[in-house]
Amino acid sequence: MSSEGQSKAEHGYTGELAVLLTALRAILPSDSVLWEEEDLRPYECDGLSAYRRLPLIVVLPDTIDQVQAVMRLCHQRKVPVVARGAGTGLSGGALPHSQGVLLSLAKFKSIIDIDARNRTARVQPGVRNLAISQAAAPLGLYYAPDPSSQIACTIGGNVAENSGGVHCLKYGLTVHNILQLQIISADGELLTLGGAALDSPGYDFLALFTGSEGMLGIIVEVTVKLLPLPERAQVVLAAFDDVVKAGGAVGEIIAAGIIPAGLEMMDKLAIRAAEDFVHAGYPLEAEAILLCEVDGTNEEVSEHILKIHDIMQNCGAIEVRTAKDEQERALFWKGRKAAFPAVGRLAPDYYCMDGTIPRQHLPEVLRRIGELSREYDLPVANVFHAGDGNLHPLILYDANKPGELQRTEEFGGKILELCVAVGGTITGEHGVGMEKIDQMCTQFQPDELRQFHAVKDAFDPAGILNPGKAVPTLHRCAEFGAMHVHQGRVPFPELDRF
């Protein structure tokens, strides 16, 4: 007997598996239904590989009708459904359910239409983020949100996570750059949220759905806004001998009335790693570098670059460089965009955090992260979207060393609680997923969590979409609270402890 058979038997699901398989094969071509262990393996985790689990079945529909039929079936049989795009998510959002169907949108990869006059693109959810901009480029247009994973991640996943990128300081997140979604509800109905105009009648379900992590429906089509490619973009690299000075420069740029297209910071360890990896020409002696990009018309860019140069210098930069051409600009960014994999080369494993804080607390938060790093004896590299206070501390660890993953997770949890304590949030763009479910108990009060559950019930009364993710049950929080008494205050005092 294969281990597959055993694991299925463990779930007491062998009978259900057979019934489901038969029903799914009646809906989908047989090669679009996977259930043997070797076929399921590639789907066992997303970008957060510390969490792994095999689904019962993987389905790969390629028409909206098929998605509807799958949802109707799963709804009727109360089978959990987890949607999956490219699986680059960093919070375990696409982690399969062991007794459920993993619904991959990988076959939905066509760009249906680009409307040059209205500057929109209608695309299927499995289209890669970068592919949209590539398709729009001949028209002088592009899709603004640019997550570092843009060569791989899908637009469906972007919508489900409300993903950002290095350019979202000026151009906004996914929610600011989409117009319409076609979704399949939990019970298999096709709904249109938003529209072709800038607003649509009724509640703003388009916004509610964005960032809902596959909990409210399956996205089967996305209409995005396209923007004109800027006439020119230029990036300034400034090096600092002190992280606090770099943080100060960020505030000064904003105070000068400039909204840069991107404003990113990397600390010493991240600079080293990126430099070793892509040879971007980063100054290795710096404690921190800032990458500040401005775009717009030719004149505007020149004017702003001069100002930024001055500000960086006044804030104590030890070196300020302006990329001399497009090639150097791309190189400066390459180091930043490759920062995660670069840091990944420093240790067997890394764990990427995603808190956001009001920028003024940056020095204090970085100092505290440094202290925690020593306390837990785990190195941290810091890469972040400095302009909007979104931190990505990368904790380096070795999962094969006993207890190290657990220590890492505890350390990570501390960082997130620190973000909340200074008035920030546990996740800026990667989502809650499976990973930050406990920290949700720190961020929200029971009444607020109950309201989230009520929203979920309105969309998915049977609770079949991505169960157990994004919003913790109050009991889970009670358990978590018993372990972590937050700021001397027990959360959820009214709930029974166990």
Added chain:
Amino acid sequence: MDKDLTAKLEAHVRGALTRSAPLRISGGGTKSFLGRAVEGEPLDVAGHRGIVNYQPTELVITARAGTPLLEINAALHERNQMLGFEPPHFGDNATLGGTIACGLSGPRRAYAGAARDFVLGMKLINGRGELLHFGGEVMKNVAGYDVSRLMTGAMGTLGVITEVSLKVLPHPASELSLVQACSIDDAITRMNLWASRPLPISATCFVGNRLYVRLSGAETAVASARRHIGGELVTDSPDFWEAMREQHHDFFAGAAPLWRLSLPPAAARVPLSGACALEWGGAQRWLRTDAAPPEVRRVAAAAGGHAVLFRGGDSDERFHPLPGALLALHRRVKQAFDPKGIFNPGRMYAEF
């Protein structure tokens, strides 16, 4: 004048719940014309006012819902900042809460974003009498569902907004407006052509056979765009945009029903009688027409958008009707926030 009336508002909502008394939520009362009439006990939020936190370098302002928009604008102006969505006031008493509840945006909307795009977080009282806080004061936050944006434009039917945090923008370094005479068809073409180029446009408007363009940004950028776009300089530029935004412009005078059509920006001129003004690069169209409401809605829908009976007319149906499945979802979401249906019942649609 700052006053925190949260506890009072909570108590009022709880009282209304026990009495099963519907509430008519109001701020400055400046937008009561919008939407359907509501029968209910007045719940006055205007007294709950004051800027709670304003951090210019964080680009964030947080204020209580009753804070007058004028006060917020003045505070921002002092630090050379502004509300990016340039909301209409429709009267000096306009409050922040009412503005966000109605989700109205002004001339800058197509170029900088809508009210909901600038909402970062919110405190609200739901229909169980609970004070809840969603989002926050940071630019990026994906913890939990985006309730703050859902509340924006929900016309107070999901809860009482008590506090709002907004992203703010720096004032552009320089600004000017240009005007040129043209037909409506040419206006639609030009607006969309400009929008497909990287030009520092912050507002467009076609009214009375004249096409207005506002340029905002770095001085050099504005100067070069001016050469590109051409036309005459508008001498009373701020007044013109304010008149359009506040609907004091002559176009809005008279008794003919005022319709707001929200369409894809490049949609052709609509085949309806009556005067038409365009804003937002063609995406927002004002229409003074006596055409039958179903006809206006049919035309708007056929053009890929929807129609709101904004002022006047005698139809009781103000917002564009929702298709069945979507209406059912609205009811369930309403139920999720306001199970007893006490907040502004019927303000948006008769059904909830």
